Amino acid sequence: MADYTPQELMVVCAAREIRDGEVVFVxxxxxxxxxxxAKRTHAPEAVGLFENGLVRDTPSRExxxxxxxxxxxxxxxxxxxxxALMGLLAQGHANLGFVGGxxxxxxxxxxxxxxxxxxxxxxxxxxxxxxxxxxSLARRLAIIMAHDRKRFPARVSYITSPGxxxxxxxxVRVGLPRGGPAAVITTLGVLGFAPETHExxxxxxxxxxxxxxxxxxxxxxxxxAPDVRETPAPTANELRIIRECDPQGFWTx
Amino acid sequence: xxxxxxxxxxxxxxxxxxxxxxxxxxxxxxxxxFAAGHEIIRQGKRDLTLIGPISDILFDELxxxxxxxxxxxxxxxxxxxxxxxxxxxxxxxxxxHPIEIVDHSNYSVGLALLAGAxxxxxxxxxxxxxxxxxxxxxxxxxxxxxxxSEATLLVPALHPDVAILHVQRADVEGRAHVWxxxxxxxxxxxxxxxxxxxxxxxxxxxxxxxxxxxVLAPAMxxxxxxxxxxxxxxxxxxxxxxxxxxxYAEYHEHSRSPEDFAAWLQEWVLGVPDRAxxxxxxxxxxxxxxxxxxxxxxxxxxxxx
Numbered sequence: 431m432a433d434y435t436p437q438e439l440m441v442v443c444a445a446r447e448i449r450d451g452e453v454v455f456v457x458x459x460x461x462x463x464x465x466x467x468a469k470r471t472h473a474p475e476a477v478g479l480f481e482n483g484l485v486r487d488t489p490s491r492e493x494x495x496x497x498x499x500x501x502x503x504x505x506x507x508x509x510x511x512x513x514a515l516m517g518l519l520a521q522g523h524a525n526l527g528f529v530g531g532x533x534x535x536x537x538x539x540x541x542x543x544x545x546x547x548x549x550x551x552x553x554x555x556x557x558x559x560x561x562x563x564x565x566s567l568a569r570r571l572a573i574i575m576a577h578d579r580k581r582f583p584a585r586v587s588y589i590t591s592p593g594x595x596x597x598x599x600x601x602v603r604v605g606l607p608r609g610g611p612a613a614v615i616t617t618l619g620v621l622g623f624a625p626e627t628h629e630x631x632x633x634x635x636x637x638x639x640x641x642x643x644x645x646x647x648x649x650x651x652x653x654x655a656p657d658v659r660e661t662p663a664p665t666a667n668e669l670r671i672i673r674e675c676d677p678q679g680f681w682t683x
Numbered sequence: 684x685x686x687x688x689x690x691x692x693x694x695x696x697x698x699x700x701x702x703x704x705x706x707x708x709x710x711x712x713x714x715x716x717f718a719a720g721h722e723i724i725r726q727g728k729r730d731l732t733l734i735g736p737i738s739d740i741l742f743d744e745l746x747x748x749x750x751x752x753x754x755x756x757x758x759x760x761x762x763x764x765x766x767x768x769x770x771x772x773x774x775x776x777x778x779x780h781p782i783e784i785v786d787h788s789n790y791s792v793g794l795a796l797l798a799g800a801x802x803x804x805x806x807x808x809x810x811x812x813x814x815x816x817x818x819x820x821x822x823x824x825x826x827x828x829x830x831x832s833e834a835t836l837l838v839p840a841l842h843p844d845v846a847i848l849h850v851q852r853a854d855v856e857g858r859a860h861v862w863x864x865x866x867x868x869x870x871x872x873x874x875x876x877x878x879x880x881x882x883x884x885x886x887x888x889x890x891x892x893x894x895x896x897x898v899l900a901p902a903m904x905x906x907x908x909x910x911x912x913x914x915x916x917x918x919x920x921x922x923x924x925x926x927x928x929x930x931y932a933e934y935h936e937h938s939r940s941p942e943d944f945a946a947w948l949q950e951w952v953l954g955v956p957d958r959a960x961x962x963x964x965x966x967x968x969x970x971x972x973x974x975x976x977x978x979x980x981x982x983x984x985x986x987x988x
């Protein structure tokens with residue numbers, strides 16, 4: 431039995447996507463902690479952008495349930511308008527962005543809008559927020575997902591946030607200026623995208639599961655990356671920092 | 684001097700007619716004008732168009748109360764808890780009645796209001812290309828840049844009938860100071876025909892005029908200023924009170940069924956005459972537990988010459 435939760439490992443995997451010195455469009459939920467973890471470990475020079483209009487070069491000193499919580503504003507290096515932040519994203523200043531979704535497909539397209547027919551949806555989901563902008567405009571995209579067959583259909587019924595579309599050079603063809611999904615961090619593993627085809631492939635399975643279980647939990651015949659391996663477990667230091675950030679386990683339990 | 688100070692019920696009665704388009708929740712998660720939204724529900728407004736980015740639960744409440752016929756927004760739900768049950772019931776089953784949904788992203792709804800603020804018919808953007816938000820949108824249109832070959836989407840201007848914004852402080856002449864992340868408050872204030880400010884404090888004009896850079900929009904855009912301490916609860920107001928996370932969890936739990944929501948609405952909206960009574964129902968202990976714990980004053984700036 432692992433001495434950490436899947437969510438704690440997901441925070442670690444998300445933090446590892448952040449390279450030192452990068453500008454990160456942080457988003458909601460687990461990435462709020464991943465940004466703090468990266469800042470306190472391998473990426474002390476990373477800068478966080480928050481779409482409510484904040485730029486931070488230090489993590490918040492308290493757990494955030496939303497990016498607009500008061501502790502995230504105290505100590506910000508800039509408090510401004512959403513359109514100003516989105517303008518930086520649109521110019522290509524964000525090296526990495528995080529988004530989550532209800533459904534993700536074989537080419538990393540995300541649905542956070544409608545399950546089923548848009549006019550008579552089986553489930554009305556909340557919508558894009560800033561997710562579609564981050565997916566459109568960040569240089570690299572990291573997707574955070576709970577992993578099961580329902581959430582991983584071969585093709586999403588509605589593209590809220592564009593991934594690699596139909597694969598190949600789709601993003602270029604539709605005119606997106608850059609970017610595309612680089613990683614999908616799930617409760618079961620970490621997936622990436624094959625060069626050229628941009629089809630999702632398994633890069634690592636988490637220590638408490640197997641590659642076969644990940645494939646069985648995916649709604650299409652998931653490819654396996656040539657260098658597939660087990661996800662490195664969190665270090666004691668990483669777990670200590672996560673638990674300092676989220677002592678009650680609001681996001682990580 | 685003309686005073687724009689009004690009681691909340693009169694401001695809503697005068698400036699939010701049935702059928703109006705109203706921008707709300709423009710700072711995203713903080714400064715959400717819940718007290719004004721609850722007064723809209725108490726007055727039984729109908730056929731409203733709601734405009735906003737991430738509305739948190741206020742849009743869900745207004746939809747569930749039957750005030751809304753159209754939603755122009757990037758996200759409707761409960762930020763720390765997930766889905767909004769009233770939004771789901773309206774979209775999935777037409778309960779309490781069907782709503783028209785015009786989907787945006789935070790950037791595109793901000794640009795629509797910015798276009799309104801700038802007095803131009805549209806603004807081009809490079810977000811949402813290839814998305815179903817753009818494909819299904821009734822007004823967003825693709826067009827190549829006339830200055831190059833880039834694909835763009837044209838986002839047409841929005842002009843809300845009224846923007847309702849909660850702020851830290853305002854004067855009676857209609858000028859407001861607001862600080863923290865601004866979201867799309869400035870764009871909404873300038874694009875709207877007029878603004879209702881609900882304010883934690885009403886301060887002398889000299890206080891506002893001492894720092895004109897902190898004023899959100901000119902008084903010519905102001906319909907009314909309303910003094911509503913605690914008017915953003917359960918959302919946070921920087922320097923005044925923190926987000927009441929538990930209230931979002933309670934709302935989530937108590938809006939699962941239409942019957943649960945009707946009871947919640949009776950307890951927290953219909954059954955209280957105003958915000959003071961609402962805060963009374965919340966209880967002094969809980970309200971005080973949310974108060975800002977330590978002042979963190981900015982350094983003064985010098986406008987002297």
